[in-house]
Amino acid sequence: xxxxxxxxxxxxxxxxxxxxxxxxxxxxxxxxxxxxxxxxxxxxxxxxxxxxxxxxxxxxxxxxxxxxxxxxxxxxxxxxxxxxxxxxxxxxxxxxxxxxxxxxxxxxxxxxxxxxxxxxxxxxxxxxxxxxxxxxxxxxxxxxxxxxxxxxxxxxxxxxxxxxxxxxxxxxxxxxxxxxxxxxxxxxxxxxxxxxxxxxxxxxxxxxxxxxxxxxxxxxxxxxxxxxxxxxxxxxxxxxxxxxxxxxxxxxxxxxxxxxxxxxxxxxxxxxxxxxxxxxxxxx
Amino acid sequence: xxxxxxxxxxxxxxxxxxxxxxxxxxxxxxxxxxxxxxxxxxxxxxxxxxxxxxxxxxxxxxxxxxxxxxxxxxxxxxxxxxxxxxxxxxxxxxxxxxx
Numbered sequence: 550x551x552x553x554x555x556x557x558x559x560x561x562x563x564x565x566x567x568x569x570x571x572x573x574x575x576x577x578x579x580x581x582x583x584x585x586x587x588x589x590x591x592x593x594x595x596x597x598x599x600x601x602x603x604x605x606x607x608x609x610x611x612x613x614x615x616x617x618x619x620x621x622x623x624x625x626x627x628x629x630x631x632x633x634x635x636x637x638x639x640x641x642x643x644x645x646x647x648x649x650x651x652x653x654x655x656x657x658x659x660x661x662x663x664x665x666x667x668x669x670x671x672x673x674x675x676x677x678x679x680x681x682x683x684x685x686x687x688x689x690x691x692x693x694x695x696x697x698x699x700x701x702x703x704x705x706x707x708x709x710x711x712x713x714x715x716x717x718x719x720x721x722x723x724x725x726x727x728x729x730x731x732x733x734x735x736x737x738x739x740x741x742x743x744x745x746x747x748x749x750x751x752x753x754x755x756x757x758x759x760x761x762x763x764x765x766x767x768x769x770x771x772x773x774x775x776x777x778x779x780x781x782x783x784x785x786x787x788x789x790x791x792x793x794x795x796x797x798x799x800x801x802x803x804x805x806x807x808x809x810x811x812x813x814x815x816x817x818x819x820x821x822x823x824x825x826x827x828x829x830x831x832x833x
Numbered sequence: 834x835x836x837x838x839x840x841x842x843x844x845x846x847x848x849x850x851x852x853x854x855x856x857x858x859x860x861x862x863x864x865x866x867x868x869x870x871x872x873x874x875x876x877x878x879x880x881x882x883x884x885x886x887x888x889x890x891x892x893x894x895x896x897x898x899x900x901x902x903x904x905x906x907x908x909x910x911x912x913x914x915x916x917x918x919x920x921x922x923x924x925x926x927x928x929x930x931x932x
Contacts, residue, residue: 562834569842576846576869580853585861592865595846599872602839608879608891611898615875618898623868623905630909631861634916645925650856657852664844673837677886690888691895699892706899713903720910723917 561605572598585631593624607679609687745775752776763788839880846873860912860922864905871901 575595582588596619604612682690695703730738739746750773753759754766762781764772777787846869853866875894882890916922 559834565834565838565842569838572842573845573849576849579865579869580849580857580862585859585865588862588865592869595869596872599876602842602876603879606836606839606879606883608882608894611875611879611891611894614895614898618902619868619872623902626905626909627861627865630913633913634861634922653855654852656855657848660851661845661848664848665841668837668840668844673840673884676836676884679883679886679888682882682886682888687888687891691891694888694892695895698889699896702896706896709900709903713906717906717910720907720914 564601564605568598568601571595572602586628589624589627589631592627593620596620596624607683607687609683610691750776752778757794758788760788762786836880836883840877843873843877843880846870846876858923858925860915860924860927861909863924864908864912868901868905871897 572595575591575598578591579588579595582591596615600612600615600620603609603615679687750765752761752765753763753776761778763777764774764787765776767773772787772789774782781787850866850869850873853869854863857863857866875897878890878894878897880890882888882894912922915927919926921927
């Protein structure tokens with residue numbers, strides 16, 4: 550614990566500069582990534598780095614709580630909601646207020662300069678270190694404070710947590726007001742609509758792929774939108790087999806063209822066809 | 834290395850989070866940026882705890898974590914409810930109190 554006195558050791562400095570870079574990059578990725586899932590994962594990385602910093606600063610209990618509560622519970626809750634909500638929730642790139650993004654970035658930079666200049670001007674010369682405070686153990690020290698000096702805040706926290714749990718249940722619970730339609734009623738309704746009476750057609754082209762993100766082809770060769778899950782359609786993650794085949798054919802043609810061009814200069818065209826075949830096999 | 838660099842890092846992370854709240858439109862990402870700001874504050878609290886040599890800063894950081902957990906639960910519930918009625922998680926579209 551004596552290493553937690555005023556100045557940090559060289560090892561801590563190395564750790565700080567490496568992990569600090571990771572934390573800042575993770576934070577930047579959080580606000581710059583387009584998909585919410587990537588943002589959530591970057592933020593989880595930043596939080597793990599912060600947990601290591603808490604440990605390095607002598608806050609052993611908080612470091613563990615940070616991993617358990619933040620990266621374990623809160624970020625997973627975020628991911629859960631992203632999976633529930635975020636399917637169609639790609640950020641729109643249209644600006645409602647003109648120039649808002651640049652203005653916001655400028656304000657952010659100004660705010661950062663203000664904060665950092667404030668810290669730079671503060672007289673934070675000597676660090677006392679946590680050697681004395683952590684002498685009887687970090688958890689014991691925290692417990693002694695929580696149950697004496699901060700006991701009222703602790704009680705209020707309990708009330709807050711209960712309120713939050715009840716609030717979440719009230720907000721997300723939905724009372725079903727109507728009866729669920731039976732299978733017979735559903736099929737009758739389908740026939741009345743007259744749109745899609747039979748089950749939806751299966752995805753994939755049996756001769757080549759049967760993956761769910763590849764639309765089946767109609768008799769005239771055009772892909773059928775109906776065969777692919779609407780979620781994948783929204784995300785734009787559909788692979789079009791006809792386009793893929795065309796691109797592959799074009800690449801093949803170009804490769805053979807290159808081969809013929811090179812082979813033609815040094816030898817006649819007849820023997821080039823035989824070595825070309827295994828090369829294309831390998832290229833695939 | 835002077836531990837005061839932790840404070841600079843906390844300020845930087847807080848700034849990035851604040852800029853994210855202003856820039857992003859997806860309500861979930863805005864929420865994540867708020868979490869980032871709370872975490873930056875916690876790092877500052879822990880560093881100040883080391884500066885002063887007592888554990889009060891760590892206690893405050895602990896309470897911040899509890900409040901953040903409660904806030905996330907309620908906030909995400911609100912986002913899910915808004916998504917159910919409006920089918921969007923963009924903060925621009927939720928401009929009316931009632932549909």
